[in-house]
Amino acid sequence: MLTETSDAAGDTSALALKILVAGGFGVGKTTLVGAVSEIRPLRTEELLSEAGQLVDDTDGVDQKVTTTVAMDFGRITIRSGLSLYLFGTPGQDRFWFLWDELSQGALGAVVLADTRRLEDCFPAVDYFEHRRIPFVVAVNCFAGARSYGAHDVSRALDLDSGTPVVLCDARDRDSGKEVLIRLVEYAGRMHTARMLDSVG
Numbered sequence: 001m002l003t004e005t006s007d008a009a010g011d012t013s014a015l016a017l018k019i020l021v022a023g024g025f026g027v028g029k030t031t032l033v034g035a036v037s038e039i040r041p042l043r044t045e046e047l048l049s050e051a052g053q054l055v056d057d058t059d060g061v062d063q064k065v066t067t068t069v070a071m072d073f074g075r076i077t078i079r080s081g082l083s084l085y086l087f088g089t090p091g092q093d094r095f096w097f098l099w100d101e102l103s104q105g106a107l108g109a110v111v112l113a114d115t116r117r118l119e120d121c122f123p124a125v126d127y128f129e130h131r132r133i134p135f136v137v138a139v140n141c142f143a144g145a146r147s148y149g150a151h152d153v154s155r156a157l158d159l160d161s162g163t164p165v166v167l168c169d170a171r172d173r174d175s176g177k178e179v180l181i182r183l184v185e186y187a188g189r190m191h192t193a194r195m196l197d198s199v200g
Contacts, residue, residue, distance in 0.1 A: 014081045014082070014083065015081060015082050015083070016083045016084070016085055017082070017083070017084050017085065017107045017184065018084075018085050018087065018105050018106045018107060019084050019085065019086050019087070019106065019107060019108060019109065019110065019180065019183065019184075020086075020087050020088075020089055020102060020103060020106050020108075020109035020110070020133075021033055021072070021086055021087065021088040021089065021109070021110045021112065022088075022089045022091075022099075022109055022110070022111050022112070022121075022124040022127070022128075022135075023089075023091060023110075023111050023112035023113060023114075023120070023121050023124055024091050024112075024113075024114065024117055024120025024121050024123075024124070025091035025120065026091065026114075026117075027091065027112040027113065027114045027117070027120065027121070027140055028112050028114070028140040028170035028171075029072065029088040029089065029091065029112055029170075030072050030088055031170040031171055032088070032110070032112065032138075032140075032168075032170040032176050032179075033072040033073070033074040033086050033088045034072070034074065035170060035171055035172060035173050035176050036074065036076045036086070036173050036176040036177055036180065037074025037075055037076055037086065038074075038075060038076055038077060039074060039075050041072055041073060041074040042071075042072065042073040042074070071087050071088055071089060071090065071098065071102060072086070072087070072088030073085070073086065073087055073088070074086040074088075076177065076180065078177075078180065078181060078184065082184075084180055084184070086180075087102050087106075089102055089124075091120075096123070099127060103127075103131065103133060106133060107134070107184070107187045107191075108133060108134040108135055108136075108183050108184070108186070108187035108190075109124075109128050109133055109134075109135040109136075109183070110135065110136055110138050110179055110180070110183055111124045111125055111128065111135050111136070111137045111138070112138050112140050112170065113137050113138065113139045113140065113153065113157075114139075114140055114142060114145065115139060115142075115145050115146060115147070115148050115153070116142065116145050116146075118153070118156055118157070121137070121157070122157070125137070125157055125159065129160065134183070134186055134187035134190040134191070135163070135183070136163070136164040136165070136166060136179065136182055136183045136186055137153060137154070137157065137159065137163065137164070137165045137166070138165075138166050138167075138168045138170075138179045139153055139165065139166070139167050139168065140168060140169070140170045141167055141168065141169055150165035150166065150167065151165075153165050164182055164183075164186050166178070166179055166182055
C-alpha cells in the first residue's frame, strides 16, 4: 500500500507503506510491533481462556497468558518521508479469516519464526507465497532455543530462492527496525522486477 500523507508542514510527499507481521501463535508478533512502534500500539489482546485450550496449541509457550484476537497496529518512521504502518496478524487458525482483509494493499510481510516451533510459520509462508506478497522470515531468537543459521532455516521451510531470512530479537527496537528495512528493500526489488516483466 502506497499512501500519501501530510506532515505538520503540509508536505504531501511523505509515503506510508502497509506491512504485515505474521507467524505462529506466541512467536512475538505483538512484541515486535510494540518494540518498534513510535506511537502507542493498538492491541486487541484477550486473556487465554479454558475454552481456548481446546483449540490453541500452547505447547512451548506455556507462560503466554494473552492472545491477539483481531490485530496489532503500530507505526514507525524509517526515514524522513517514509513511514510504515504495521499490522500484526492473529496467529491461531480460527482467526485466519482476517488475513485476507489485512493483506489488501500490503507492500510485504514479516513472517516471524521460532526455531522451537518452526512448523507454526508454514501457514504464513504458504499464504504469502500463493498470493505473491513479498516477505522475509525473521527468526526470533528466544533465550534457551537452539540457534540455527539463516541457510538452515531457509532449507527447513523450503523457501523460494532469494527469500531473505534474518535473525532478530523481537523485543529490541533496533533489531526490529533492521528487519523492516530489509523487507522494504526486498519488496521494492520484487515489485520493480514484476513491473519490468509486465512491460517486457
